Amino acid sequence: MARILVLHGPNLNLLGVREPSVYGHETLADINASLAARAQSAGHDLGWFQSNAEHELIGRIHQARDEGTAWILINPAAFTHTSVAIRDALAGVAIPFIEIHLSNPHAREPFRHHSYMADLASGVICGFGGDSYRLALEAALLRLAVPAN
Numbered sequence: 001m002a003r004i005l006v007l008h009g010p011n012l013n014l015l016g017v018r019e020p021s022v023y024g025h026e027t028l029a030d031i032n033a034s035l036a037a038r039a040q041s042a043g044h045d046l047g048w049f050q051s052n053a054e055h056e057l058i059g060r061i062h063q064a065r066d067e068g069t070a071w072i073l074i075n076p077a078a079f080t081h082t083s084v085a086i087r088d089a090l091a092g093v094a095i096p097f098i099e100i101h102l103s104n105p106h107a108r109e110p111f112r113h114h115s116y117m118a119d120l121a122s123g124v125i126c127g128f129g130g131d132s133y134r135l136a137l138e139a140a141l142l143r144l145a146v147p148a149n
């Protein structure tokens, strides 16, 4: 059994309530429940954490290393475009991670086109709403079943 950690950045606690035309109608609870059920069906353990505070997300990334987390699935939200500190935390713990976005930032405002962590990610999945998270989980499960060489 492997540990998988899902991290949600700032304002994602509003998911499903505000701006459904951009981010969909699923709530974070809906997404987390679907991910936990899928991970359990594959024999793995999935936890999740959401914070609007950069330092809390960094602390949770450090804790993931202490817990022996195998994969991190992270939607850094606006911190994607601003946070060297979260980049450094991800690099520091050396846990493979997938960067996730509900929307397609590359089809939005130019300031959303750059990510401070995408180049460190195993992959980036964006533009599929809640399915971006589910697709990322499938990718992690595939890697857990057959490690990349």
Ligand SMILES: O=C(O)[C@]1(O)C[C@H](CCCOc2ccccc2)[C@@H](O)[C@H](O)C1
Pocket (backbone or CB within 6 Å): 010, 011, 012, 014, 015, 016, 017, 018, 019, 023, 075, 076, 077, 078, 079, 080, 100, 101, 102, 103, 104, 105, 112
């Ligand atoms: O598309 C994504 O998942 C984003 O990470 C979402 C971020 C925004 C998260 C805020 O989510 C909300 C959800 C509902 C209502 C208001 C904000 C945005 O800053 C990124 O460029 C792309």
